Amino acid sequence: MRPLFNPDFTQHASQPITAKVPRLRENKKLHAGIHAGRARCPQRIGTGTCAEAFGAPVFSLLWHVGGYSWGVTVLEVIQKSTEFLGRKGVDSPRLQIELLLAHVLRMPRLKLYLSFDRELTEAELETLRELVRRRGNREPLQHLVGTVSFCGYEIAVNRDVFIPRPETELLAEQCWILLEQSGIESPTVVDVGTGSGCVAIALALRCPAAKITAVDISEAALVVARSNAARHRVEGRITFCCGDAFSPIAKGTRFDLIVSNPPYIPTDEISRLQPEVRDYDPRIALDGGADGLGFIRRLAVEAADYAAPMGRLMIELGDGQDEIARGIFGASGWNVEDVKVDDQGRPRILVARRC
Numbered sequence: 179m180r181p182l183f184n185p186d187f188t189q190h191a192s193q194p195i196t197a198k199v200p201r202l203r204e205n206k207k208l209h210a211g212i213h214a215g216r217a218r219c220p221q222r223i224g225t226g227t228c229a230e231a232f233g234a235p236v237f238s239l240l241w242h243v244g245g246y247s248w249g250v251t252v253l254e255v256i257q258k259s260t261e262f263l264g265r266k267g268v269d270s271p272r273l274q275i276e277l278l279l280a281h282v283l284r285m286p287r288l289k290l291y292l293s294f295d296r297e298l299t300e301a302e303l304e305t306l307r308e309l310v311r312r313r314g315n316r317e318p319l320q321h322l323v324g325t326v327s328f329c330g331y332e333i334a335v336n337r338d339v340f341i342p343r344p345e346t347e348l349l350a351e352q353c354w355i356l357l358e359q360s361g362i363e364s365p366t367v368v369d370v371g372t373g374s375g376c377v378a379i380a381l382a383l384r385c386p387a388a389k390i391t392a393v394d395i396s397e398a399a400l401v402v403a404r405s406n407a408a409r410h411r412v413e414g415r416i417t418f419c420c421g422d423a424f425s426p427i428a429k430g431t432r433f434d435l436i437v438s439n440p441p442y443i444p445t446d447e448i449s450r451l452q453p454e455v456r457d458y459d460p461r462i463a464l465d466g467g468a469d470g471l472g473f474i475r476r477l478a479v480e481a482a483d484y485a486a487p488m489g490r491l492m493i494e495l496g497d498g499q500d501e502i503a504r505g506i507f508g509a510s511g512w513n514v515e516d517v518k519v520d521d522q523g524r525p526r527i528l529v530a531r532r533c
């Protein structure tokens with residue numbers, strides 16, 4: 179007979195993570211909180227302690243009585259950890275624990291629903307306990323599992339890179355549609371501020387004839403980007419350069435497409451972002467200067483010297499930046515052709531053509 183679940187039983191210390199299952203598919207839902215955080219700057223929420231995490235009933239774990247043990251089931255872990263993460267202010271806590279549990283148990287998330295009565299082993303519980311504790315401290319789920327799905331491609335992430343967001347999938351998609359429709363046999367593309375390399379890699383995979391250059395000011399980010407390119411076997415088709423905006427690119431080079439997801443958060447708003455964003459995305463990936471448009475202004479001016487005649491530029495914008503960005507690009511000799519809206523109906527991708 180299984181004993182009753184005792185919500186106050188708290189023992190077993192934390193152990194290092196051992197499981198590694200870098201597979202994640204629920205990208206859009208997963209990103210919901212982070213996306214909102216970047217756009218809307220929600221309330222600050224403090225970080226938790228180990229003791230608080232272990233105080234959660236999920237960590238009642240195994241009962242050992244007279245040589246027999248009874249394990250905690252998948253359903254109990256989900257219920258109790260949902261409660262714990264909810265108390266910590268984590269968005270979509272049930273989804274978060276399901277994804278962590280699926281990661282630890284190396285099974286698709288939906289299969290958990292067929293395994294509610296499965297008891298976790300002690301090793302699984304130890305691994306999970308540490309991950310839940312870290313998630314309760316608002317470490318992004320993507321850092322805990324190590325990867326994110328971007329346009330269906332697995333991209334590794336760590337603290338050196340900005341975690342790719344779903345709205346940027348729209349940017350990548352619009353770029354490959356444009357390249358496919360351009361009729362240019364071997365189009366040249368530059369991705370300014372490549373971060374994890376997600377956009378450049380998606381374009382290399384979708385447009386095999388494209389010649390791609392990817393720039394970032396962070397050498398640490400480029401290490402991750404190069405490794406992601408190798409993971410997808412496109413490292414030979416992307417030239418990675420470290421430097422400030424267009425500075426590492428030879429003068430006179432012209433691109434058919436200039437793409438960028440620039441830093442665009444106003445400096446003062448960064449301290450009010452969700453902890454997952456504020457404390458874990460690189461600051462240089464977020465900070466767009468006093469009004470958030472500093473890098474966008476630079477792009478409008480500097481990209482003009484690197485655009486092929488009739489070349490296009492596509493950049494991602496923050497909430498409410500579309501009107502002013504139209505003005506900035508118009509004043510710098512670009513013909514703003516469109517501002518595409520994202521899934522939420524917000525103007526998100528500015529498309530301009532060199533006049």
Ligand SMILES: C[S@@+](CC[C@H](N)C(=O)[O-])C[C@H]1O[C@@H](n2cnc3c(N)ncnc32)[C@H](O)[C@@H]1O
Nearest residue numbers: 340342371372373394395396422423439440463
């Ligand atoms: C918002 S992140 C975008 C990363 C990636 N393209 C994506 O969409 O996930 C902005 C990137 O721009 C880079 N960056 C910031 N300032 C830069 C500069 N002056 N020159 C080149 N890259 C810069 C940051 O290091 C960061 O990787």
